[in-house]
Amino acid sequence: MKPEDTERNDWFGYLHILNTTFDGFDFGMFRDQLVAANWRLHDRSGGDSGDDGDSPANGQLENTYLKAKNGANEIGDAQAAAEFFRKEMTFRRYQYVTQMREGESVHQRARAAWQWTANALLDVTSGYGERPSRVIAFSAAVIVLFAALFAVAWPVGPYGGGIGYLLLSLESFITLVLGGGVAVDDPLVRLLAEVEGFVGAFLIALFVFTLTRSIHR
Structure with missing residues (x-):
């Protein structure tokens, strides 16, 4: 050609x-x-x-x-x-x-x-490490999913409202809690939070990798 x-x-x-x-x-x-x-x-x-x-x-x-x-x-x-x-x-x-x-x-x-x-x-x-946008979308889905799981496992609800489940899920995902957060005694809720924290750390690292890779591309 x-x-x-x-x-x-x-x-x-x-x-x-x-x-x-x-x-x-x-x-x-x-x-x-x-x-x-x-x-x-x-x-x-x-x-x-x-x-x-x-x-x-x-x-x-x-x-x-x-x-x-x-x-x-x-x-x-x-x-x-x-x-x-x-x-x-x-x-x-x-x-x-x-x-x-x-x-x-x-x-x-x-x-x-x-x-x-x-x-x-x-x-x-992550699109095999080539699509940072997929990491963001997947992370958002994980946060929403765990918010729903928290709602099922903890009917009382954190932070005095329905949006509290989403906030709790976001805090667990990024493992950052301001002002001490809320007291959680239910072992199932604590387990869910720890699992989400592990998944969140993995996805954050994956996002940094894919973003760096895409910039170099």
Whole structure:
């Protein structure tokens, strides 16, 4: 492809790229086309393979995006490397589904299930470390969820109102209580607060990581 060919917005809708080594390829020259194709290199369809794991090419697709990521890193194209990394991890997750179905032993299937769960959780919470906005959204959901759990476990309610549950949840999430907070004697409520504090510390660290990573990208 020549530079003048970049005027087309559908180049990657006509290409089928598989296990290709990108040696000095300038992805930046085709930035608009890649964005329009949702950074897909391997097919003409509108989406990636599903989690059904039926595609026998998932391993090849993971390797395809690994090579694309490495090629982007070689030329210093951080944005392309990040997007190809997300694709690589997505197709790795699809392989775990196949392993869960076709594993020769219970141990292999259980291990694949755990790897799929960890991979999917990393995608949902942070977009594989590339989406700080996902960490914020997931953190907000955690705060609301624990506020609801506090309401169930502690009918009396803290701070004299319904919004007190949300405030208690936020305090537990960031492990910061002003003025001594409220006295909590119920062991279940204390357990919920400690669990949320642990999750909150993890998500705060994850947000710092993804934000720093996105800035460097």
